Amino acid sequence: MPELPEVAALAAYLRERAAGLTVTRVEIVALSALKTYSPPVTALEGQPLVTAGQVGKYLDMTIGGLHAVTHLSRAGWLHYREELSPAPLKPGRGPIAVRVRLSDGSGFDLTEAGTQKRLAFYVVSDPQEIEFVRTLGPDALTIDEAGFTELIKKNAQVKGVLTDQRVIAGIGNAYSDEILHLAKLSPFAIAGKLTGDQLHALYEATQDILRHAVEKTTGQQAATLKAEKRAGLRVHGRTGLPCPVCGDTIREVSFATSNLQYCPTCQTKGKPLADRRLSKLVR
Template sequence: MPELPEVHALATDLGRRLGGRVVDRLSILAFPALKTFDPPVEAVHGMRVADVTRHGKFLDLTLEPTGSGDGADEPAAFPIHLVMHLARAGWLRWRAEAPKPVTKPGRSPIAARIVLDDGSGIDVTEAGTKKSLAIHLVRDPAEVPGIARLGPDPMTDEFDEETFARILAGRGREQIKGVLRNQSVIAGIGNAYSDEILHVARMSPFTPANMSPEKVATLYTALRSTLAEALERADGLAASELKGEKRSGMRVHGRTGEPCPVCGDTVRQVIYSDSTFQYCPTCQTGGKPLADRVLSRLLK
């Protein structure tokens, strides 16, 4: 799943490719992916891509009208936000030429197409059978429920250590791994970067969120530095390069059975029903492996 650094890089890449360009159409090939009906998809015809930004893990393409008439073929007279959440298996693929027709939409990984006035554009794809990708056409990003619920962005100046301490104190005994991943608490961090942050902080994923000031300071520094390094690595990369860069930059996430790059211990994992996470016992849990089950505790 793309997280804050990758979504930020995707927004930069899309802004470079699409900025100022005129949209011919938005084609929805996987109907369940479209979560809104007003404005209709036809409203994007003839609109110009004015900006590409992000909100947590959401991509936001701001489309503005290019005409001023009232004819049926004129674009909408208000900005439209094309908001996408790529979920676990979604991605974007730049297409330099006009698209070929999709003969079997239900079997194609292409969920939607953004087609520019010269035929080039972006294919929005989703792999696998579990479809969670979401596309919204709205007049205000806050109309998207997931954006309306977002917590603060951890890379803004306003997200200082004091703010972070208040957030953690308010979560009480909740496990820190889940707190970091909760988009309503902190926006943009998912399974991979929460693993990386906790490894840098040398902290167990099951540590209670309400922790000492010293631990808060350590975790805050780890959070900011880990995300800043990932943002720097991803800066300027095209969408096609981001997945490989993310995997290569991981210290423990996705590296079960490999040696920890810090201490050399074997990276272990905990498996849940729908996800896994990785950690280093020596660096994070005093050398003790975590029980591989829901609501795990340190083995005695």
């Protein structure tokens, strides 16, 4: 899933490559992706792409006086094409959900792999009109340590608190694993029971991991961002490989629709976490 650094990088790429170009046509290929109907998507046509930005994990494109906002969800991505075929796309079961054509012949597709179609595309006058945007917590990179500490102290597992967009926006499954590894915290530790030193370490790790990822991805083309993200991860997606810090084997906990990775030596005092959602969990 694209998280704050990747969405910020996509926004930066659009600002560099497409700002000032006119949107000539917007094609909604997957009707399930369109979440708003007034204003219509046709209101974007003939308008300049003014800028692009990021709010949490949402990509916000200012087009004329409107905002085209998209949430790429678990399997979505933006693919920029230097040249698009003039033939209109037909609705179907392919990966393309939305195509935006630009005045120089280029454009971009919002795509989604898999069968669970959750990519969302909104056309609004103000992003705050979107409930999921309106209820976002502060962006992870804009909050100070005092504010972070106050928000994070919940009676819930710290992994879940970090990824709750209503608490802090922009952190997903991958970067939460990386943050917790750097902070040397179990993903199942109760956030409200963390010590002052642990909370400080968690804040510092959040800033370090996300800022490094933003620096690494900014300036990358959209096509290379996924590979860059994977290459920079130390524990997430590396089950069975040695921890780059201590050499212990990275382990995994699987759930119904997701999984997490961690290092027992670095994070759980050498104890493996139970790999069942309802098991008694090691903290």
